[in-house]
Amino acid sequence: MSLLLLGIETSCDETAAAVVAGGRRIRSNIISSQIELHQPFGGVVPELASRKHLQNINPIIGEALREAGVGWGDLAGIAVTHGPGLVGALLVGLTVAKALAFARRLPLVAVNHLEGHIYANYLAHPSLEPPFIALVVSGGHTDLVHVLGHGEYHPLGQTRDDAAGEAFDKVARVLGLGYPGGPLLDAAARGGNPQAIDFPRAVLKDAPLDFSFSGVKTAVLNYHNQQRQRGKEINVADVAASFQAAVVEVLVDKTLLAAKTLSLDKVAICGGVAANSALREHFRIRGAEAGLEILSPPPILCTDNAAMIAAAGYHRLKAGCFAPLDLNAVPNLPLIGGK
Amino acid sequence: MLILGLDTATATASVALIRGKGLLAEEILNIPQKTHSKKLLPVLARLLTGAGVQIEDVDAFAVSAGPGSFTGLRIGLGTGKGFAHALSKPLITVPTLDALAYNYYFPGAIICPLLDAKQGLLYTALYRGEASGPRRETDYLALPPQGVVEYLSPGEEPVILLGDGIGLLGKAVWAQLGERAFVVPAASCLPRASSVAFLGQRALGENPQGDPLTVEPLYVRKSAAELNLKKRRLAGGARKF
Ligand SMILES: [Zn+2]
Numbered sequence: 066m067s068l069l070l071l072g073i074e075t076s077c078d079e080t081a082a083a084v085v086a087g088g089r090r091i092r093s094n095i096i097s098s099q100i101e102l103h104q105p106f107g108g109v110v111p112e113l114a115s116r117k118h119l120q121n122i123n124p125i126i127g128e129a130l131r132e133a134g135v136g137w138g139d140l141a142g143i144a145v146t147h148g149p150g151l152v153g154a155l156l157v158g159l160t161v162a163k164a165l166a167f168a169r170r171l172p173l174v175a176v177n178h179l180e181g182h183i184y185a186n187y188l189a190h191p192s193l194e195p196p197f198i199a200l201v202v203s204g205g206h207t208d209l210v211h212v213l214g215h216g217e218y219h220p221l222g223q224t225r226d227d228a229a230g231e232a233f234d235k236v237a238r239v240l241g242l243g244y245p246g247g248p249l250l251d252a253a254a255r256g257g258n259p260q261a262i263d264f265p266r267a268v269l270k271d272a273p274l275d276f277s278f279s280g281v282k283t284a285v286l287n288y289h290n291q292q293r294q295r296g297k298e299i300n301v302a303d304v305a306a307s308f309q310a311a312v313v314e315v316l317v318d319k320t321l322l323a324a325k326t327l328s329l330d331k332v333a334i335c336g337g338v339a340a341n342s343a344l345r346e347h348f349r350i351r352g353a354e355a356g357l358e359i360l361s362p363p364p365i366l367c368t369d370n371a372a373m374i375a376a377a378g379y380h381r382l383k384a385g386c387f388a389p390l391d392l393n394a395v396p397n398l399p400l401i402g403g404k
Numbered sequence: 405m406l407i408l409g410l411d412t413a414t415a416t417a418s419v420a421l422i423r424g425k426g427l428l429a430e431e432i433l434n435i436p437q438k439t440h441s442k443k444l445l446p447v448l449a450r451l452l453t454g455a456g457v458q459i460e461d462v463d464a465f466a467v468s469a470g471p472g473s474f475t476g477l478r479i480g481l482g483t484g485k486g487f488a489h490a491l492s493k494p495l496i497t498v499p500t501l502d503a504l505a506y507n508y509y510f511p512g513a514i515i516c517p518l519l520d521a522k523q524g525l526l527y528t529a530l531y532r533g534e535a536s537g538p539r540r541e542t543d544y545l546a547l548p549p550q551g552v553v554e555y556l557s558p559g560e561e562p563v564i565l566l567g568d569g570i571g572l573l574g575k576a577v578w579a580q581l582g583e584r585a586f587v588v589p590a591a592s593c594l595p596r597a598s599s600v601a602f603l604g605q606r607a608l609g610e611n612p613q614g615d616p617l618t619v620e621p622l623y624v625r626k627s628a629a630e631l632n633l634k635k636r637r638l639a640g641g642a643r644k645f
Contacts, residue, residue: 112474116623119478123485123617137490153475156441160479163445164486168459390445 068141069133070382071165072375073126075158076150076178078102078109080121081371084133084140088184088379089191092133094365094372097121100245107244108234115153122161129371137165142172144378147388148398149178149205155394163392174378175388178369179206179336179400180216184377185362185370186333193360198329200320201400202344203336204230204247207276207316208400209323212333215380218401221323222274229312230338232278236285236308240301250305251341257306259343262288264311266318274319274326281311309343317347321355333360340367407608408462408487409601410448412440412480413472413500414519414568419448420597421455421462422605429455430598440479460491465616466604468595469497471527471544471624472519481621488616495616496604503599504567505531505538507592513562518569519595521546526569527624528552533564537606544624549573553580562586566593 067087074081078099084092099117103109130136145162148155166173183199195215201208207229209222227235230247237246242253264284267277285308292299324332334348339361352359366373406428409420417440420430431451433443452459467484470477481497488495504517515531515538525546531538542555549572556563563581565573566588578585587593 115474115478116620119482119485120618120620122482123489126489127617153478156475157478157482160441160482161486161489164483165490167445167449168487168490390449391442393442 068379068382069135069139070375070378071126071129071140071143072371072373072378073122073143073145073158073162074178074181074369074371074374075118075122075154076146076148077154077369078114079369080118080125081369082122082126082129083370083372083375084129084135085188085372085375085379088376089187091188091372092135093129094370095125095129095132096368096370097125104244107238109151111151111153114151115157118154118157122157126161126165137169140169140171142174142378142382144174144176144375144382146178146181146374147175147392148395150394150396152394152396155396159392159394163390167390172382173388173392174381174386175392176374176377176381177398177400178374179208180377181373182335183210183212183333185335185366185373186360188372188376189362189366190360193333196329197331197333197360198320198324198327200316200332200334200339201336202229202316202334202338204228204234206336207278209274209320210400211327216384220401222272222276222319224276224278225269226277226279227282229276229278229316230336232282232312233338235282236305239286239289240304242301242305247337247341250309251343253302254305254309254343257300257302257304259306259310261300261303262307264307266311266315274323276315276319278312281308309341313341313344313347316344317351321351321357324355324357330356331358331360335362335367337368340364405463405605406457406461407464407466407601407605409466409597409604410444410480410484411468411500411503411595411597411600412444412476413468413470414476414595415473416568416594417444417447418595418597419444419451420601421451421457422598422601427598428457430596432594432596434594438475440476444479444483459487462487462491462493464494464496464604464608466496466498466601468500468503468597468600470500470622471521471546472500474623477621477623481619485617485619494608495619496607497619497622498600498603498607499544499622500595501527501529501544502538502540503603504595505540506599506603507596508564508566508588509533509538510562510564511535513564513586514556514559515564515566516552516556518552518565518567518572520569520572521625524548526552526572528569530555544622546625549577553577556581560584564588567595
């Protein structure tokens with residue numbers, strides 16, 4: 066009999082609940098997106114996100130239980146994201162999770178959102194076991210991690226300035242593509258020439274596995290302004306494709322370098338940007354060339370969801386890492402070294 | 405009938421258990437720090453143990469619904485929703501100002517609860533003290549201090565002031581109210597979960613409320629973003645993790 070966990074996730078603009086069996090099998094995975102709510106503002110508005118989470122969270126949890134066909138009594142525990150994320154948004158999921166666990170006398174497990182993203186790969190690939198290299202790439206993070214075991218991570222590299230997804234969002238805004246920037250830029254780039262403009266790829270000699278995306282972002286902004294000043298038409302598809310190519314190339318290069326350096330043959334990519342079609346395609350091709358196994362979750366498990374939180378929580382539950390009643394949200398919780 | 409009251413609408417946090425007309429137990433933390441998320445459940449666990457009550461024994465949950473600190477309201481209501489959902493029990497929301505007025509409803513007086521709404525504003529509503537409880541006579545308002553006095557100025561009745569917004573009334577306001585003003589003792593000045601629970605019990609008897617899982621706080625004020633759509637649009641929003 067595999068243990069059933071209820072996962073709860075409200076770190077940003079997705080209200081999500083899921084039931085997962087044995088840390089691997091999704092019984093339900095309900096996600097309520099707030100995209101339409103934030104669209105007029107061109108980005109996530111924290112106060113509005115928090116209000117919407119509180120409106121939706123319990124009905125979403127109810128739906129997750131119903132779809133999984135389980136009652137409170139069937140659960141072995143509740144896993145909830147406690148960081149990183151928007152503090153007000155995190156607090157909604159956390160508060161409800163704590164009350165549910167308290168009232169039903171269920172163990173509560175606190176999950177790091179970034180660890181959740183890594184665990185999306187365990188859901189998508191049921192036989193995956195550590196060690197492997199993980200690339201966590203989202204709007205707030207670009208981290209290369211050596212996954213040694215369950216809950217055991219060694220940092221290899223990270224961004225020094227913008228996260229990859231943050232650069233996507235900013236460039237999408239400049240190109241007038243709107244919000245959310247990542248998927249819209251991906252779509253716009255599809256008809257463009259990735260070699261049209263040679264945007265810079267940051268090489269950091271002193272720390273070859275670290276990233277920097279502020280340079281390429283600024284280059285796109287400068288290019289955009291220059292063209293406008295010269296009264297030239299901007300080919301949005303070409304700019305999007307060229308920018309995307311520059312970011313993707315760096316992400317793939319450094320991830321493969323990490324695998325080679327550590328002599329590991331498995332690479333798992335995850336996080337919102339891992340849903341990017343060009344990134345997936347390049348990893349597929351370059352990974353095959355290098356003889357590496359490239360794993361990625363399906364797009365629905367790349368975006369924020371609660372199944373990944375339940376999957377990560379399962380191992381914490383088995384290890385007896387229960388959260389105390391005074392558990393709080395930690396907006397800047399790091400993947401490694403955090404509590 | 406056993407009712408658990410919760411209030412985290414302001415810097416004060418309180419929990420209380422009432423049974424019928426009696427107050428079984430109450431705890432109030434008036435420590436102005438943003439620690440409701442950390443402290444609410446440990447305080448509640450202690451209260452239940454002290455009262456010899458299991459959470460499953462509670463018949464209904466009453467939560468202070470606002471206006472107040474947006475985050476505080478969500479912690480209270482999120483906790484109430486979690487309890488109601490997990491135990492399939494009713495959840496009643498009680499306006500925070502109603503509960504505050506209930507702390508001290510002297511018949512014949514005007515009761516004026518005041519809560520700091522930040523940015524120079526006060527949350528308030530005016531109540532008429534009656535033997536059966538305070539009767540609300542205005543909307544729930546967010547006003548500058550002078551606006552509160554304009555609501556109060558006609559009339560001779562004593563005005564009972566309570567809540568953490570009293571300190572925001574300037575000298576001019578006190579001068580205008582003169583001898584009509586009466587500030588209640590400290591214990592009645594704080595939002596109290598027992599008042600929330602008693603009013604919740606009354607509301608539960610009168611008209612059963614809607615779905616406890618979708619009930620919303622009484623924010624009264626819109627979020628700054630909604631008031632300022634254009635500026636927000638230029639600045640962009642928060643990043644995603
Ligand atoms: Zn995420």
